[in-house]
Amino acid sequence: MYDANKIIPGLVIFVGLMTVPIWSAMGRVVPPPKPKLDTPVIRELAEKKCVEGKEFMKSSHMQFLITWRDEALRKGKRVYINSRGQKYYVSLQNTCMKCHSNKKEFCDRCHNYAGVEDPYCWECHLAPRDAKGNEL
């Protein structure tokens, strides 16, 4: 190989630089996110249960929300009956966010951890605000 004395160190430097994110994070422990469930509305719930079970919501809330969206918007079905037989009004802004009014401590914590920082819900949907009008 011609110029091996330049190419090989060059390659080593290149690979080193490209993998900076991997080896710089090695050994560092990132604590798993703890989404906060402490909001005024949740505190007052007699039975602290989401629309569907916790594990299901954890793993499948994205598909679930898309189903809600299509059913409400395209089919006009705005009442959802869950597996426990309870009725819910289908709305991200008016149902989900009424309980989970702490977007930054609930939604954003996991989304940031998982690297899905901005599901673009909030470019249109209004995030809950406090009395002063600041986003929560």
Place this chain on the structure above:
Amino acid sequence: MSMDRREFIKIAGISALLGITGKGAFELLRPGDLDAFEGQEGGAGLRKEDLPKIRWGMTIDVKKCDGQVVQKVRGVCDYLHNIPHFNNKKDEVKWIWGDTYEHAFADGANEYIDDAIKELPFLLLCNHCDHPPCVRVCPTRATFKRPDGIVAMDYHRCIGCRFCMAACPFGSRSFNWRDPREGLKGRKLNPEFPTRMRGVVEKCNFCVERIDKGQIPACAEAAPEVMTFGNLADPNSNIRQVLRVRTSLRRKIELGTEPFVFYLV
């Protein structure tokens, strides 16, 4: 591999021929496939029991409409749907608005009509047509006709191509050239309704979110003496009774879109 010119042209010709007449091209040009989606009901073989039981429509009494009503109705709608305000006409977003007689009835404007009518403001909004051209041209089916006749929008799917704006003969659609949140700054937002984002088309939705809860559109609620909202599929409904006793006009009926907003004169 060496290739002379003759050989190259032969291969290129055969490839082009395959490209044009290949299976994919054939299927794409098959009749019907290029026709866009047009509502739930098909033309042929429609039976009476298949006809919708609900067909929403609206009447607007032009003689009772004045600048104040237009302003009131627009204010209610703008708040309820978080419609942005921009000072620039080009960026304007409107769901319901007032316009002149000549603009409302550009086709059949009658210069000898009573001056009192000529000077009235006309409330214009999406006509929720029976054959909505906007729905026909939408490449993503972001806009569609519900079985109850409402021409609705799914903003999640709108790609902002503005075909629907070109297709709508009533100018009922607005494009968000700018971030709508800019045009909402300093105003009280309705926390129950989303805004839109830059790059989507929006229009009147006949307050579908209220209708699904059993309420009537906010404009008809704010100006009940001017507007009547009701089910045209029901012969005994309020709106059918109004239309029975009053003469009504519809905008641009010669285009065959079958508008469902009736102007009482």
